[in-house]
Amino acid sequence: MTTSRDPAAPYDIPAHASADDPRVTLEEQLGVFEPIPPYPPRTEREAEFYTLGEGEMFINMGPQHPSTHGVLRVVLKLNGEQVVDLDPVLGYLHRGVEKLCENADFHQAICYMDPLEYVSSLFCEWPAVMAFEKLLDVEVPRRAEYIRVLSTELNRIASHALFMGWMALDLGGLTPILYSFIERDEIVEMLAALTGQRMLFNYFRVGGVNGDLNHEFMSRLGAWMSRATDQIEASLTLLNENEIFVRRMRGLGVLDRETALRMAVSGPNIRASGIPFDLRRAHPYSVFPELEFDIPTRQEGDCLARYLLRMDEIKQSLRIIDQCLHEMPDGPVMAKVPRLLRARPGRAFAAVEGPRGVYGVHAISDGTDQPFRMRIHDPSFVNLQLVPLMMPGNLVADTMAIMASLDPIMGGIDK
Template sequence: MATTPHQHASADDPRVLLDDHMGLYEPIPPYPPRTEREQEFYTLGDGEMFLNAGPHHLATHGVLRVVMKLDGERIVDVDPVLGYLHRGVEKLCENADFHQTIAYMDPLEYVASLFCEWPAVMAYEKLLDVEVPRRAEYIRVLTGELNRVSSHLLAMGFHALDLGGITPILYSFIERDEIVEMLAAITGQRMLFNYFRIGGVNGDLNHDFMSRLGDWMSRAGQQVAANAALLNENEIFVQRNRGVGTMDRVTAIKHCWTGPNLRASGVPFDLRRAHPYSVYPELDFDIPTRAEGDSLARYLLRIDEVKQSLRIIDQCLHQMPDGPVMAKLPRLLRPRPGRAFAAIEGPRGEYGIYAVSDGTDQPFRFRIHDPSFLHLQSFTTLAPGGLIADWMTLNASLDPIMGGIDK
């Protein structure tokens, strides 16, 4: 029956008394603490316990692992553990042709892929001094805004799903599916488009895309408003979100937040207006902001952004000029030695690419700036003090994408 530990030397033996080896089942690293923070985090106080969520937890939006220190249901401290999706994209890109690197960009942001291709091609165009045709720029803005809408719809749906509502995600997916189908009509892919090229885009708009887009635009505003009405006036949903994960504007700026999360804290910073690129200066749209800075503000701000994106799409369709969609470029690109940084406003914030050229056909150095990584670092300040359920709300409202975080 009961065996004593000294009879079985191996800790892997299941017959070993578990009481003496409880630590085996705790999410404590097997090495001694390396930093003061680790020392502090992995020391349990009175009545506290660890809860390991992930990397295969249902609410972590990918393979994020979060070790929570709990006092009952209340979170005392959290420690996000990264690296489960690390592919070494930056190093891969340094060993690839300039054209090939664009394909590596897609999986960084697998919900809105175009927004990681965009800064890469912009950086290369700066290195090469290429003039992009205006029609290509309009197509980039058009497809990009469509992709932003699809990403925000997904974020709204998953927000509800993390809070236990199972229907909004499916309603969101109806619209998102229509968008990815029409993007597939011009790019050939539903998810990882690989559509932007250095000096333009990979193909003009076709009839399939335009007819689908026309159909969808006639009902998009109504559909989005109807889907949002399912949640916005739901008392349970509002109560779950209001005052959860509140970020004031000073701390948000200190934590290098960008995108909807920053604007929900009251900072009207949008790269499309702050550092205009592409044809955005020619387009008329507003930068919605909210003062509260909590999860509800971040959720509502995404709905406002969807409305603005629909405005931009409408203007793009009306102002789209004729002309080529690719600049004349040699097949083998050898930019002059130098460095370039390009950043664009994505659905989660500022995506930036820093590329250094040494005159060969490969980037000498390649660095990716991802907004989700910076939003994720605020977990340790926002989650403690809340309940386990608040952490789900926080995670859903920050809307991180693990592809870019782990690179």
């Protein structure tokens, strides 16, 4: 796929505007995937990137590449097997959720949150309902808060378990994902018993949650909790004591403290670089001030640290779940909220700490029953910016390792 282009040559920009156009031929559509864009560079960075040096070539990774965790296209600039630079191209999964929310009422807008991050859906619902509750001045019952913490921590474990499997799969190890799906499937079935859905739960409501804990959920959770610690430990030894895996990951894609702050990174990626920034402690919300848990941090900032940190977080999540079950108060799970929500004109921002970082929602209301503007902040979107920073100098095969260690989910990145 080596191509070179005279930068001064004139461009023939087609008159049609979008790939939706039925007049666009298949060849033209395929042309979209050519690494070099058919128009003059628009920015300094683009001009710099799309200029080939001696012995360099472009190659596309994606948008259908399995290790891109969705549909991400990465244009790699290679010198032999070495990555010189790279340019992620987003938008293949863009659905315009922010615009859709402006045309939905407050209840309906929550439904759009789930598919953003399909492996940790509850973390997308939470900031949205929190922001709406602030706009409407709704007080959430304590039992509902505990149920929210309980269900999201389960979701965090499911997400981190899946991360472990994906990570190994991206490096070429097939076994761990089979083990990680044992945990994930059990948790997903559990949450299905609680919420009625396996993946897109749509469980949180403005003022509480959709339903109280039921017998099936509790019996599944009890049975799972009694063996979870041992089982997770067992599947972790698969990778933690694997010489090939550890040596492959150590010292790869190092992110230092200052860069992490400058890049506005959050979540496990920043904690693996030695910054103990966790919103559950840094900006306490819900009932987290009453719960005991540690914020694991690591100093190395490499891929191995990011992997091990997530595995430490699983253990802390188990602690939180245990406390929730013991301290769960009785009472209602929904506040008294009118059917038709009309918020006061104003703004609200709410954020929660998810398995990938800070999920935030900035909701603006103009006094009608629909959000006037709904801004969704997704941590994967910010974290993905680290890839062009970390990659130069590494080998092509390490692109997958570094990207997998950042744990991006394209559904959230592309919104």
